[in-house]
Each structure stands twice: as structure tokens, then as C-alpha cells.
Amino acid sequence: xxxxxxxxxxxxxxxxxxxxxxxxxxxxxxxxxxxxxxxxxxxxxxxxxxxxxxxxxxxxxxxxxxxxxxxxxxxxxxxxxxxxxxxxxxxxxxxxxxxxxxxxxxxxxxxxxxxxxxxxxxxxxxxxxxxxxxxxxxxxxxxxx
Numbered sequence: 001x002x003x004x005x006x007x008x009x010x011x012x013x014x015x016x017x018x019x020x021x022x023x024x025x026x027x028x029x030x031x032x033x034x035x036x037x038x039x040x041x042x043x044x045x046x047x048x049x050x051x052x053x054x055x056x057x058x059x060x061x062x063x064x065x066x067x068x069x070x071x072x073x074x075x076x077x078x079x080x081x082x083x084x085x086x087x088x089x090x091x092x093x094x095x096x097x098x099x100x101x102x103x104x105x106x107x108x109x110x111x112x113x114x115x116x117x118x119x120x121x122x123x124x125x126x127x128x129x130x131x132x133x134x135x136x137x138x139x140x141x142x143x144x145x
Contacts, residue, residue: 030087033123035065038141045138046110053107061141070096074111076103090121090131114138 040059042050054075061072063083070092071080081096092115118139120132131139 030121030123031085032065033126034063034085034090034121034129036143037062037145038129039144040111040139040141042140043110043114043138044136045114046106048106053105053110055105059107059111060144062145074098074103074108076108077101085121088120088122090118092116092118 038061040054040061043053046053057073057075059073059075061070063070063085065083068083069080070083072078077099079096079098081092082094084091084094115131117133118131119134122130122132124130127143129141129143130137131141
């Protein structure tokens with residue numbers, strides 16, 4: 001009986017370790033999925049319709065995972081900076097290098113304010129990037145490249 005208990009515990013431990021490793025491997029693939037260019041199609045908060053905020057050009061983010069860089073456009077000004085991200089978290093609180101053109105409307109200000117609140121991300125179906133504040137989705141992008 002004692003021997004059977006030890007065998008059952010050993011098998012359970014092995015299966016648990018394999019499952020844990022599987023979860024780590026699956027989660028680590030999210031950072032690689034982040035690479036590429038993403039266009040904003042939703043931002044929470046403003047009372048102005050999305051197309052009213054960005055009537056011409058929508059904000060775009062491009063992630064270079066190997067160089068650990070993010071570049072993009074806020075719908076008006078271009079920016080670049082260091083990518084601070086792992087498999088589930090991302091941070092845009094480091095200063096970004098940014099052009100300083102005068103921009104009409106509130107779209108750029110809302111984009112920059114909202115992106116600083118982001119602390120997590122999820123990728124759905126390799127084509128949808130959700131930025132979260134805690135567990136609440138506050139921005140959504142679709143992959144364009």
C-alpha cells in the first residue's frame with residue numbers, strides 16, 4: 001500500500017511538472033506574437049466617437065522584439081523608445097522620443113494618456129492585441145504587418 005502511494009505521488013508530480021512546463025512554453029510565445037505592427041481600433045474613456053478622435057490617421061505601434069524597441073505614431077507625432085514587456089505585462093512609463101508637431105483635436109492626448117495606464121496585454125488569434133489596466137481592456141489593436 002505504501003509503495004502504491006509513492007508511485008501515485010511520483011506520477012502526479014511528473015504530470016504536474018509537465019503541465020507547468022507546458023503553461024510556461026505557451027505563455028512565453030505571447031512575447032514573440034507581440035512583434036509586428038498594430039493599428040488602434042478601440043480606446044476606452046473618451047465621450048467622442050473613435051472615428052471623431054482619429055478622422056484621418058489612426059495610432060500605430062510597431063514592436064521589435066529582438067531589439068526590444070517600440071516605435072509608432074500617435075495619429076499625429078511619431079515616437080520610439082525601449083520596449084518593456086514580458087509574456088503578459090507591458091509598460092509605457094519610460095520616456096519616449098517623440099516629434100512635437102501641433103496636432104488638431106484630442107486624439108493624440110487621449111492615446112498618450114491611456115497608453116501610460118496599460119500594465120498587461122493579451123493577444124487573441126494572433127491578430128488582436130488588447131491592452132489592459134489590471135483586468136480591464138482599455139485599448140485594442142489589430143495586426144497590420
